[in-house]
Amino acid sequence: MRFHTRKWIKPEDLNPNGTLFGGRLLEWIDEEAALYAVVQLENQHVVTKLMTEIDFKSSASQGDIIEIGIDAVKFGKSSLTLRCEVRNMMTRETIITIEKIVMVNLDKQGNAVPHNKTEIEFVGDRLNA
Template structure:
């Protein structure tokens, strides 16, 4: 799992229990999945089609720094399936896992569009071509 993004848990991210609000964390995961997909598919027009069951395993509190990791499970014709793990940067405790996030590549009219990708590509490799 590659951890690409870090977020600092701030007071406005907390629920009444003083822990990270799950809805905020899911918004961060959705944004990271979209950004990861945009980079992989080289298209700014992507949408979240599906997010599987989520599993909250530990909490985060004000001042914690969390890391969001994404990993490609498979490439479809017009989609990419990811999984996600969010962990506490300092303790390395897993906060949440999401087994499947399906992102869909779109054309200019908002319809699913084949992307032609079959493997993970890194930006540094694209720059060498």
């Protein structure tokens, strides 16, 4: 799992219990998945189609730093399936895992279109090609 993003938990990220608000975390995960798909598919027109079960294992508190990890699991014809894990860097505990996030490649009219990708590419490799 590659951990691409770190977030510092601030007061505005907390729920009334003083822990990380789940909706804020899901917003960050969705954004990270979209960014990952945009880079991999080389297209800014991608949408989230599906997120499987969301099961919180632990939480984070103000001042904690979390990491969001994303891995590509499968390239479909017009989709990219990702897996996500979020962990608390302070406690080393997994906060959440999402086994399946499906992102869909779109044309400018919003229709699903093939992306012709079959494996993960790194930007550095594209620049050296």
